[in-house]
Amino acid sequence: MEITSIHGPLYFCNNHDSTISIFKDGNIKEIFIEERYSRKKHDGCYPKRSLKRTNSDIYLIKEDPEIKILNSLINKNINFGEIKSSMVEYYHHICHALESFYFSGFNHSAILVVDGNGTDNETISLFSIDNNYNIKIHRVYKVNSTEKLTKKSLGCIYNKAVSVVGLSQKYDIGNEGKFMGLSSYGTPSVGNIINFSIEDGVSHTMGDYVNENYPYTSNCDGNSSLFHYINFAATVQRDFNNVILDLVKYIKNLTGEENLCLSGGCFQNVISNNIICESEVFKNIYCSPFPSDGGISVGMGIHWLLSNNHQIGRVKINHAYWGEEYPDEKILSYIDKEKYSLTDITPQEVAKLLSEDKILAWFQDRSEYGPRALGHRSLIGNPGNRENFNILNNKIKHRENWRPLAPSVPDELFDILFDVKSKDLTQFMLRSIPIREEWRSRIPAVCHVDGTTRPQRLERDINPEYYDMIMEFYKLTELPCVINTSFNGPGEPIIENPKEALEFLDKTPELYGIVFNGKYLIRVVNG
Numbered sequence: 001m002e003i004t005s006i007h008g009p010l011y012f013c014n015n016h017d018s019t020i021s022i023f024k025d026g027n028i029k030e031i032f033i034e035e036r037y038s039r040k041k042h043d044g045c046y047p048k049r050s051l052k053r054t055n056s057d058i059y060l061i062k063e064d065p066e067i068k069i070l071n072s073l074i075n076k077n078i079n080f081g082e083i084k085s086s087m088v089e090y091y092h093h094i095c096h097a098l099e100s101f102y103f104s105g106f107n108h109s110a111i112l113v114v115d116g117n118g119t120d121n122e123t124i125s126l127f128s129i130d131n132n133y134n135i136k137i138h139r140v141y142k143v144n145s146t147e148k149l150t151k152k153s154l155g156c157i158y159n160k161a162v163s164v165v166g167l168s169q170k171y172d173i174g175n176e177g178k179f180m181g182l183s184s185y186g187t188p189s190v191g192n193i194i195n196f197s198i199e200d201g202v203s204h205t206m207g208d209y210v211n212e213n214y215p216y217t218s219n220c221d222g223n224s225s226l227f228h229y230i231n232f233a234a235t236v237q238r239d240f241n242n243v244i245l246d247l248v249k250y251i252k253n254l255t256g257e258e259n260l261c262l263s264g265g266c267f268q269n270v271i272s273n274n275i276i277c278e279s280e281v282f283k284n285i286y287c288s289p290f291p292s293d294g295g296i297s298v299g300m301g302i303h304w305l306l307s308n309n310h311q312i313g314r315v316k317i318n319h320a321y322w323g324e325e326y327p328d329e330k331i332l333s334y335i336d337k338e339k340y341s342l343t344d345i346t347p348q349e350v351a352k353l354l355s356e357d358k359i360l361a362w363f364q365d366r367s368e369y370g371p372r373a374l375g376h377r378s379l380i381g382n383p384g385n386r387e388n389f390n391i392l393n394n395k396i397k398h399r400e401n402w403r404p405l406a407p408s409v410p411d412e413l414f415d416i417l418f419d420v421k422s423k424d425l426t427q428f429m430l431r432s433i434p435i436r437e438e439w440r441s442r443i444p445a446v447c448h449v450d451g452t453t454r455p456q457r458l459e460r461d462i463n464p465e466y467y468d469m470i471m472e473f474y475k476l477t478e479l480p481c482v483i484n485t486s487f488n489g490p491g492e493p494i495i496e497n498p499k500e501a502l503e504f505l506d507k508t509p510e511l512y513g514i515v516f517n518g519k520y521l522i523r524v525v526n527g
Helices: 069-074 091-104 154-164 176-183 223-255 270-279 293-307 328-332 347-355 386-396 411-417 464-477 498-506
Strands: 002-007 019-024 027-033 058-060 109-114 122-129 135-142 259-263 284-287 340-344 360-363 377-381 406-410 456-458 482-486 513-516 520-524
Touching (some): 002 293, 019 293, 027 293, 058 293, 091 109, 091 122, 091 259, 091 284, 091 293, 122 154, 122 223, 135 223, 154 176, 154 223, 176 223, 223 270, 259 270, 328 520, 347 360, 347 464, 360 498, 377 386, 386 482, 406 464, 411 456, 464 482, 498 513, 498 520
Parallel strands (some): 002 058, 406 456
Antiparallel strands (some): 019 027, 109 122, 122 135, 340 520, 360 377, 377 482, 406 482, 513 520
8 A cells, every 4th residue: 555645734834845755565665855846945835746756545634624625736536544543732743753763763762853833833842652653742842822933932043043144034944054054153152042941841931032232134245244143143053052952851861761863843953963962861863864844744654554553664764865766767868969978987987077176966866855965966076175165155056155065974984084972863964073173174175164064974885876986086085075065056956857957067067067877977068
């Protein structure tokens, strides 16, 4: 039996990151992200484009008065699955929790969910779960309907701070990563901006920090305006880190578990994630590649399978390649031989091009689940030349030049660059980690102003083609990583299909070429 779980605006107001997840016989099969097809970043509309890629037996979505609209939108005969479970309260956070635990491979775990706002105004939830998916709800912190989310929700407070510095309009999402990057340039103030305490498991005041010193701004005109706020950003980030770590310590004392699963949009914060891992409060920590609302469709599918007594697969899933499949023949069908040159290429030859400071796109098979490019839709380059940072940020991606780039690092070379207590969360670029001091000047294109970077730790069995290429680059240059940033232009979602990849190549002369499936180099003729 195949089921399709739909995450869209039918059940959650102010929705973003619509996705569908397809399960076959209790195991995840595919995950499609609507933004990759609509080309609208963080698209929260009905995922009708994604749904064209499935023909399941059952389609799942939480009940809503508008549910009949979906039939006409996707032109399918839908047998809607009914949720029959006592786990309907705190539905949004339950789905977050189930998604993270499903991917973790743990037999039992504490689960911490922190985001902006859930189904019933919950913002922080603490659970524990066992191998039979028995969930115990320990504490759920809610915001009353009469209260302001921006005073009481940790996720909304951080989002509001992004608006304060002018990186987004009020309550827009998606630019929190820019704010994190900005925070590294500043020095935290002595006093707190975010105030938080726990008493009997209940969180209290998170202060209203928007005042005459930090008025709302919009459309900041360049770096000079933003850099007025670097100390503000640093203070917000420090306070956010402290709150998250307090919650981690609290759920440890509450559950006594050695494993911790994280979920909710707040755990896309790579700075606080690193602090959690290095604290050693928990022995093992897991967070999926898509901890924000894009992961809800996975949790919904698991929710339904549980409520209808179906078996669910239990194995650690340590890759993020769940998108649509693009085998060689499909990719090659897009190549116009009058417009593009196509040559076979080896890992050694790719490594040599990178060593010569050529910027390449690396497009491989199925797209990544989540907001990070992890070696299937990546722009890659030589980290040893700072000018490659400038080319990628200013000429190819056309984004703020103070934002950092990240590296992909083979697992066996990881300890060369980093001295960490734990490697948890590094496979999916979910931590910002200090680079060993002796390496910072050697890989300047991926070293942020504070000496950190957000690495992807790559195991060979996850992606042997990408791994082998990086190892060849290491042999050639003695640099144990390559630049890896997402394959997309300004304000765009990650590239999904070969057609979009070629269109990007057409308009980007600074991009030397595209390596498809680790074996074909495509270049513009006379390019």
